[in-house]
Amino acid sequence: MPSQKITFPGHSGDMLAARLDTPDGPLRACAIFAHCFTCSKDIAAARQISGHLAAQGIAVLRFDFTGLGHSDGEFGNTDFSSNIEDLVAAAAFLEAEHGAPQLLIGHSLGGAAVIRAATRLPLVRAVATIGAPADPAHVTNNFGAALDKIRDQGAAEVSLGGRNFTIRKAFLDDISGHDIAEALGNFGKRALLVLHAPLDAVVGIENAAEIFLAAKHPKSFVTLDTADHLVSQQADATYAAEVISTWSRRYLALAPCPVPEDAPEGVVRVREADAAGFLQDIIINARHELRADEPESFGGTDLGPSPYQLVSAGLGACTSMTMRMYARRKKMPLAHVVVDVTHNKQHADEAEKSGGKVDVFRREIRMEGDLSAEDRAKLMEIADKCPVHKTLHQSAEIVSVEMGGA
Incomplete structure (x- = not known):
């Protein structure tokens, strides 16, 4: 800033x-x-x-x-x-x-x-x-x-916050x-x-x-x-x-924020809020705001979710939305969806060979409603087709460009 x-x-x-x-x-x-x-x-x-x-x-x-x-x-x-x-x-x-x-x-x-x-x-x-x-x-x-002295003599020295100030009767x-x-x-x-x-x-x-x-x-x-x-x-x-x-934001007349043509969902800006720690301001298309931080055990102040928790949130939200869209289109009696997501790193078969670990996102999906076993199976299948799931499961290209100092 x-x-x-x-x-x-x-x-x-x-x-x-x-x-x-x-x-x-x-x-x-x-x-x-x-x-x-x-x-x-x-x-x-x-x-x-x-x-x-x-x-x-x-x-x-x-x-x-x-x-x-x-x-x-x-x-x-x-x-x-x-x-x-x-x-x-x-x-x-x-x-x-x-x-x-x-x-x-x-x-x-x-x-x-x-x-x-x-x-x-x-x-x-x-x-x-x-x-x-x-x-x-x-x-x-x-x-x-000093108040009486100010009134009687017209002025006096007053100590405020460790400093002396002259206060006058005026x-x-x-x-x-x-x-x-x-x-x-x-x-x-x-x-x-x-x-x-x-x-x-x-x-x-x-x-x-x-x-x-x-x-x-x-x-x-x-x-x-x-x-x-x-x-x-x-x-x-x-x-x-x-x-x-x-x-x-409810009361100000805010100027609209332009959306770049090559970024249809707008810009997610992450700005360091505390150089001494890890607290980050996240502003999404100048409309929504979040915080990111690390737990105190990692040197943060725990004033916001960690980066991996934010990734998990994106996966959980996308999963629920995708299931809802499918159920609505197929007129399934899906009353409510809850998705719990946890993240961890653990050994997998291929990673074992190189001594590495892979990221594992575990989703626990709860569905409410008068759903048949076939409905539930289909919705679980659809959950794996949410766009964020595909992005995490496959691969994404990340392009980094140095833009110069702020």
Whole structure:
């Protein structure tokens, strides 16, 4: 997945540092990711979610708000309103360069910001929040004893995530003036997805309930059962990425993906999702998505089926479909088919001679219905004629072509 460093002017003219994660293939839509309070565009959850969406053909712009990360400007002079203005500026930049964002994703305070910003961006169709507060002023709970000092003296140093930030009274005044429920009431037909972790110790799960109840349909809620506030574990970030990707496709106006003339079933793209392990994103004709991985015992993270399990799935599905087509054509009373497929390598007569092994796919086929013995025998015969069975049983030509770097 290509990821390029870019900059664009924020609300005050300061240059904001950003990453644009773009698809390997055709661009189908655009999105923006807004990070959490005092975080950056480079946190693990932002990278994981943006990368997964890019694999689906959705370019994602993730940027550092003014004064944070690698962006210019003074954080002490920013507030919640300036975050919203930075989001509007990001949307204008993205529209001019690649296309207007249809999807906004916001993490924590960034989630509250994208809700507010969406009402000013008419081409936004869907908004997803992760661990977002129902009231932006919730962030002041992190200021502790410094809160009174800010109010009394106009500013104070606050330690957040191991770093010191200057927070001014103007920030408190501004953030208390934003009503998320009001913004949701003016959401129009935009779809909302609320993701939240019951174990979130920073922004409680009750915030998700308030946001969800204030929103109109279409709206969805998904719990991130084992996640922390930063969604720092790969399994949780992967799950959030898959949910956002699958959910958003229902609401976005995705550009069609061209099908090559020499590939009637489209292109199956496999993209490495984790260079440190074996996790793979599989995108099929830009419409369907799967994951592939290896078990933990093989050094993987077991977040998807293994390659041989995917081959077994293809064999099982093709077997069932072929039997169903034949039964339907012959009007056989086949009520239901179940195919269990296992794969192993074992010695066979010819392989024994060379000391090698062969792949053995074992199919256990169960048929339900008022079938005669003759019907069952014929359907078992037909199972061996499914196209995938023939491909595996005979031979296939595999042509590999080096296409250059992504």
